[in-house]
Amino acid sequence: MSGHTASVISPCGINCTTCYAFQRSKNRCSGCRNQSGYKPNYCVVCKIVNCERLAMTLSGFCHECDQFPCARLKQLDKRYRNKY
Numbered sequence: 001m002s003g004h005t006a007s008v009i010s011p012c013g014i015n016c017t018t019c020y021a022f023q024r025s026k027n028r029c030s031g032c033r034n035q036s037g038y039k040p041n042y043c044v045v046c047k048i049v050n051c052e053r054l055a056m057t058l059s060g061f062c063h064e065c066d067q068f069p070c071a072r073l074k075q076l077d078k079r080y081r082n083k084y
C-alpha cells in the first residue's frame with residue numbers, strides 16, 4: 001500500500017473519500033489522519049485516531065491491536081449501521 005493510499009484510510013478502516021465532510025468544497029476536511037488543515041471538532045477529539053494503543057501498532061490500523069475490535073469500534077460500527 002502506498003503512503004498516499006494509506007493516508008486516506010482511517011485507523012478504523014473507513015475511507016475518508018467516502019466521507020461527506022471530505023468531499024464537500026466548503027470547510028472540506030483534510031482527512032482522519034491529517035493533523036494539519038481543517039477537521040470537524042468531533043473528529044479532532046476522535047477516540048480512535050487519538051488512541052494510545054493505536055500509537056503502539058506498526059501499521060497504524062486498529063486490526064493490529066490486541067484489543068480489536070474494542071468497545072470504541074463496536075460503538076462506531078453500531079452508529080454506521082444505524083445511520084447509513
Ligand code: SF4
Nearest residue numbers: 016019021029032043
Ligand atoms: S476526520 Fe472525520 S470528517 Fe474528516 S474524513 Fe475522517 S471521519 Fe470524515
Ligand code: SF4
Nearest residue numbers: 051053054062065070
Ligand atoms: S483499543 Fe485498539 S482497536 Fe480500539 S481504538 Fe485503540 S487501537 Fe483501535
